[in-house]
Amino acid sequence: MGKSSAKMSGDATTARKGRGGGRAPLGFWALGVVTGALLGLALPTGLLLAIGLAPAALAALADRSAGRWTARSVLVFNLAGLVPSLRALWLEGHTLGTLVVVLARLDGLALAYGAAAIGAVLPVVASWAILAVLEARAAIDIARLEQKRAALREAWGEEVERLPVQPLAKAIAPKAP
Amino acid sequence: MANERLEIGGFTADPQAPVAGFAPAGLPCFRALGADGTQVVAVLCRNEHPARLRAILRLIDEPDLPGLLRPLAQDVVVWSGSALRAVVYEAPPGPALLRPGQRAEPMREGDLIQNVVRPIGRALLTLGDLGLTHRGIRPDNLFRAGNGPVLLGDGFCTPPALAQPAAFEDPATAVCLPAGRGEGTIADDLYALGVTLVALAMGEWPLAGRDDAAVIRAKLEHGNLVAVVGENRLPGGIATLVRGLLAEDPARRPQPAELAGWPGTAKVRPVSARPLPRASRGLRIGKVEVRDLRSLAFALGRNWSEGAEALRSGAVAVWVERGLGQPVLAARLRELTGPLPRGDEPFDGTMCRAIAALDPHAPLFWQGKALMPDGIGAVLAETLLAPSPSGLPLAALDALIGDMVIARWASVPGERPHDAMALDRAARRYRLVWRNANLGSGPERLLYALNPALPCLSPLIAGEAAGTVPAALAALERRAGGLARGTLPIDRHLAAFIAVHMDGRLDDALAAVGAATTPAEAAVAAMAVFAQLQTTHRSAPMPALAGLLADLAMPALAQWRERARRERATAEAAAVAASGDLARLHALFADPQARARDSIAFAQARREAQEAAQAIARLRHDRAAREAEARRLGARLSHATGLVVLALTLLSLSGV
Structure with missing residues (x-):
C-alpha cells in the first residue's frame, strides 16, 4: 500500500508538471503544429481524425487522474476503431468527397465510437477483476493469520492475546520501508 | 492415653506404677522395665521447664558414672495428649536419705565422710571432667541401700537447680527465678553439698519453714555458715568441711578431688569468710534496711521501683560514699547513672548495671526479677509456655532481649564466671533472632535454640x-x-x-x-x-x-x-x-529452568499473536488502498490491451 501510494503520488506530480510545467507548452505547440500541418497537408484525414477521435478528446478532458490512464485507454481503443475508416479514406481517394462517403457509412464511426466505449469501460471492469483478486488474497491472508492466532490461543490460552496490545492506530500505521 | 505404656528408648514405662520421691519438682515418675527385665524408673519432664538434654545425652554415653544414678535413655513420648521429654534412670537403690520436714537420726561423721562426701566428690569429679554440673544435690535426692554409699539422683530433668530450695543455693542463685539459675559451676554443687551435710548431720533440713526471701536475707546478713548452721553444733571434721563448702567466695571451696579422698586429700586454705564492710547507719530500700553492699544490691534488685528511686535521687551513691566509705564506688555509681534523669526516662538498664557494679557476684537483676544469663532459655520457655505471676513477664523478657541487657550487664567489670565477650555475642544473636519476623525466626526459634530438649x-x-x-x-x-x-x-x-x-x-x-x-x-x-x-x-x-x-x-x-x-x-x-x-x-x-523456558516461549507467542492481530487489522483497514491499486492496474491493463488491439488492427488491415 505504501508503495502504491508513493507511486500514485509520483504520477500526480508528473501530471501537474505536464499540465503547467516547462514541457507542456512544447507539447502543446507540437500538437498545434502537427494538427495545423495535418489539416493543411491532409485535410480529409485531419477532419476524420477530429471527428473519429472525439470520444478520446472528451475522455482526455474528463480524466483528471494521474497519468490519465483511462484517457489513454480510450484513445488507443478509439484509434483502433478508426483505423478501418482511415484505411478506406486513403484507399478510396483522399478527398473531402470520399470523407463524406466514409462518414456516411455509419458502421465506420460506430466502430470507432464503440471501441472508444470499450476503452472507457474496460478499465472499470479490469479494476473490478483485479480488486476481486486482491480481496481474495487479503481474505486468504486474514484466514491464515486468524488460524495462527487460534493456534496460539489453543497452545497458550486467551492470555496470549489479553496482554497489552498496541493501540489500533499504531497497529494500522504503515510500516517504514 | 495416659494409661497406655510408654516406650522410651527400649524401656517400657507403666503409668499405673508411679514412683514417689525420685523425680524433682513433682514430675510424673513411673516404674519401667528394660528389655532384659531390668527395673528402672522413667521421669516425664515438663515442656515449660525443659530438661538438660545435652547433659543427659552426654551422661547416657558415659560408661562409668561413680556416685551417680545414671540416665539410661531418653525420648519424646505422648502423655495426656502432650508431647513430653522422658528420661529413664537406673532405679534408686533405696529410699532418699532425708525428706523435707522429716526428722531423722543425725548421721555420724564417719558415715558422712565415707558414704556421702566421698561418693559425691567422685560424682562431681566425673561431672566436672565432662564439663557438667549437677545442681540437684540435697538430702532427698541422695539414695542408698542399707548403710552403703549414697547415689546422687536426678538433676537433669528440669532446668538447673529448679527444684533446689533457697537454703541449698548460694544467695546469688537462690535469688534467681527457679528456672533462671543457669548451669552454674561445680562450686554451686559444692555449696549444695555443704548444706546437705549440715542437714544430714543435724537430722533435719536447715532453715526449714522459712520463706526464700527470709533465707536469702539471713545468708546475706549473717553469712552462709551462720545462717545455715545456726546454733547447732557439727562434728569437728564435718564442721571444717562445711565451713569450706559454704565459703562466701566460691573459689575458696574445696574441689571435688579433695572430697573424693577426704580428709586425706584436703588442702589448707586461708580463712574463707572475709566479712564485708558494714555501715553503722543503714540505708532503707523499700521495707528493707541494708548495711552492706551485697544486701544493697539484692535490695535494689528485689525492690525495683523503690531502688530506682533511691538510685535516681543519688541517695545510694551518697550512702556508699559516706556510710561505707567507698568514694571510688560511689563515683562509679554516679558515672553509671549520669546526669540525674527525668522521672519518666527508662531507668531499668541503669539499675541493672548499677547493681552489677555494687555486687560483682550478683545475678542479672531485671525489673524486680533475677536470673543468670545462661538461664534465659528456661526462663523463656516458662514465660512463653506457662506464664505465671511469679515468672518473668513477656514484656520484661522482650525488653531484656531487645535491649541486649545481658551484654550491658556483662560489660560491667566484676568477678563473674562468664565470658563477657561471649555473652555480648550471645545477646546480639538473641536480639537478632527475637526481632526477626521471618518464618523460622522470632521468639519460637529462640525457644527451640535455647531449649534443645523441647519437642x-x-x-x-x-x-x-x-x-x-x-x-x-x-x-x-x-x-x-x-x-x-x-x-x-x-x-x-x-x-x-x-x-x-x-x-x-x-x-x-x-x-x-x-x-x-x-x-x-x-x-x-x-x-x-x-x-x-x-x-x-x-x-x-x-x-x-x-x-x-x-x-x-x-x-x-x-x-x-x-x-x-x-x-x-x-x-x-x-x-x-x-x-x-x-x-x-x-x-x-x-522447576525454575522449565519456568524460564515457558516464560520465554510465552513471550514469543505473545509477540506472534500481536503481530498477527496487527496484520489482520491492517488488511481489514487497507480496502481503500486495494481499490485504488485495482483502479490503477485496471487502467494500465486496459491501456495495454488497447495498444495490442490497435496493433492487431493495423496488422490485419495492412494485409500481413
Missing part, C-alpha cells in the same frame, strides 16, 4: 511425639490426612523447630514460605522445605502431606503459560503426590 510444639502435630525432624515429618504425615483442606502444613513452631534442628540451613526456604503472598505460593515454598528435609533425612514417602500441599498449590500450576504443560502438570500432580516424593512434586510445580 516440636506445633499445634499441627499436637499429641504427636516429635523430638527430631524425622519424627516431626512422620508426625506431620500422620496428621496431614486429618487437616482441613487449604491448611498450610507449616506454622511458626514447626518452622522454628526445623530451622534450629537444621542449623539454619533452611532459613531462606522457610522465610520464603512466610513471605509468600498467596496460599498456593506458600504451598510451593513449603514443598521446597519438606522436599529438602525428606532428602536430607531420607524420610519415607509422604503421600498425605504431598497431597495436602499439591491441593493447596494447584493454583500455582496456572502460572505455567503453556496450556499443554499446565494440563500435563495437573494430571501428573495427583500421581506424583500419591507417590509421596516431595522433591519430584516440587520440581513439577516449580
Whole structure:
C-alpha cells in the first residue's frame, strides 16, 4: 500500500508538471503544429481524425487522474476503431468527397465510437477483476493469520492475546520501508 | 492415653506404677522395665521447664558414672495428649536419705565422710571432667541401700537447680527465678553439698519453714555458715568441711578431688569468710534496711521501683560514699547513672548495671526479677509456655532481649564466671533472632535454640511425639490426612523447630514460605522445605502431606503459560503426590529452568499473536488502498490491451 501510494503520488506530480510545467507548452505547440500541418497537408484525414477521435478528446478532458490512464485507454481503443475508416479514406481517394462517403457509412464511426466505449469501460471492469483478486488474497491472508492466532490461543490460552496490545492506530500505521 | 505404656528408648514405662520421691519438682515418675527385665524408673519432664538434654545425652554415653544414678535413655513420648521429654534412670537403690520436714537420726561423721562426701566428690569429679554440673544435690535426692554409699539422683530433668530450695543455693542463685539459675559451676554443687551435710548431720533440713526471701536475707546478713548452721553444733571434721563448702567466695571451696579422698586429700586454705564492710547507719530500700553492699544490691534488685528511686535521687551513691566509705564506688555509681534523669526516662538498664557494679557476684537483676544469663532459655520457655505471676513477664523478657541487657550487664567489670565477650555475642544473636519476623525466626526459634530438649510444639502435630525432624515429618504425615483442606502444613513452631534442628540451613526456604503472598505460593515454598528435609533425612514417602500441599498449590500450576504443560502438570500432580516424593512434586510445580523456558516461549507467542492481530487489522483497514491499486492496474491493463488491439488492427488491415 505504501508503495502504491508513493507511486500514485509520483504520477500526480508528473501530471501537474505536464499540465503547467516547462514541457507542456512544447507539447502543446507540437500538437498545434502537427494538427495545423495535418489539416493543411491532409485535410480529409485531419477532419476524420477530429471527428473519429472525439470520444478520446472528451475522455482526455474528463480524466483528471494521474497519468490519465483511462484517457489513454480510450484513445488507443478509439484509434483502433478508426483505423478501418482511415484505411478506406486513403484507399478510396483522399478527398473531402470520399470523407463524406466514409462518414456516411455509419458502421465506420460506430466502430470507432464503440471501441472508444470499450476503452472507457474496460478499465472499470479490469479494476473490478483485479480488486476481486486482491480481496481474495487479503481474505486468504486474514484466514491464515486468524488460524495462527487460534493456534496460539489453543497452545497458550486467551492470555496470549489479553496482554497489552498496541493501540489500533499504531497497529494500522504503515510500516517504514 | 495416659494409661497406655510408654516406650522410651527400649524401656517400657507403666503409668499405673508411679514412683514417689525420685523425680524433682513433682514430675510424673513411673516404674519401667528394660528389655532384659531390668527395673528402672522413667521421669516425664515438663515442656515449660525443659530438661538438660545435652547433659543427659552426654551422661547416657558415659560408661562409668561413680556416685551417680545414671540416665539410661531418653525420648519424646505422648502423655495426656502432650508431647513430653522422658528420661529413664537406673532405679534408686533405696529410699532418699532425708525428706523435707522429716526428722531423722543425725548421721555420724564417719558415715558422712565415707558414704556421702566421698561418693559425691567422685560424682562431681566425673561431672566436672565432662564439663557438667549437677545442681540437684540435697538430702532427698541422695539414695542408698542399707548403710552403703549414697547415689546422687536426678538433676537433669528440669532446668538447673529448679527444684533446689533457697537454703541449698548460694544467695546469688537462690535469688534467681527457679528456672533462671543457669548451669552454674561445680562450686554451686559444692555449696549444695555443704548444706546437705549440715542437714544430714543435724537430722533435719536447715532453715526449714522459712520463706526464700527470709533465707536469702539471713545468708546475706549473717553469712552462709551462720545462717545455715545456726546454733547447732557439727562434728569437728564435718564442721571444717562445711565451713569450706559454704565459703562466701566460691573459689575458696574445696574441689571435688579433695572430697573424693577426704580428709586425706584436703588442702589448707586461708580463712574463707572475709566479712564485708558494714555501715553503722543503714540505708532503707523499700521495707528493707541494708548495711552492706551485697544486701544493697539484692535490695535494689528485689525492690525495683523503690531502688530506682533511691538510685535516681543519688541517695545510694551518697550512702556508699559516706556510710561505707567507698568514694571510688560511689563515683562509679554516679558515672553509671549520669546526669540525674527525668522521672519518666527508662531507668531499668541503669539499675541493672548499677547493681552489677555494687555486687560483682550478683545475678542479672531485671525489673524486680533475677536470673543468670545462661538461664534465659528456661526462663523463656516458662514465660512463653506457662506464664505465671511469679515468672518473668513477656514484656520484661522482650525488653531484656531487645535491649541486649545481658551484654550491658556483662560489660560491667566484676568477678563473674562468664565470658563477657561471649555473652555480648550471645545477646546480639538473641536480639537478632527475637526481632526477626521471618518464618523460622522470632521468639519460637529462640525457644527451640535455647531449649534443645523441647519437642516440636506445633499445634499441627499436637499429641504427636516429635523430638527430631524425622519424627516431626512422620508426625506431620500422620496428621496431614486429618487437616482441613487449604491448611498450610507449616506454622511458626514447626518452622522454628526445623530451622534450629537444621542449623539454619533452611532459613531462606522457610522465610520464603512466610513471605509468600498467596496460599498456593506458600504451598510451593513449603514443598521446597519438606522436599529438602525428606532428602536430607531420607524420610519415607509422604503421600498425605504431598497431597495436602499439591491441593493447596494447584493454583500455582496456572502460572505455567503453556496450556499443554499446565494440563500435563495437573494430571501428573495427583500421581506424583500419591507417590509421596516431595522433591519430584516440587520440581513439577516449580522447576525454575522449565519456568524460564515457558516464560520465554510465552513471550514469543505473545509477540506472534500481536503481530498477527496487527496484520489482520491492517488488511481489514487497507480496502481503500486495494481499490485504488485495482483502479490503477485496471487502467494500465486496459491501456495495454488497447495498444495490442490497435496493433492487431493495423496488422490485419495492412494485409500481413
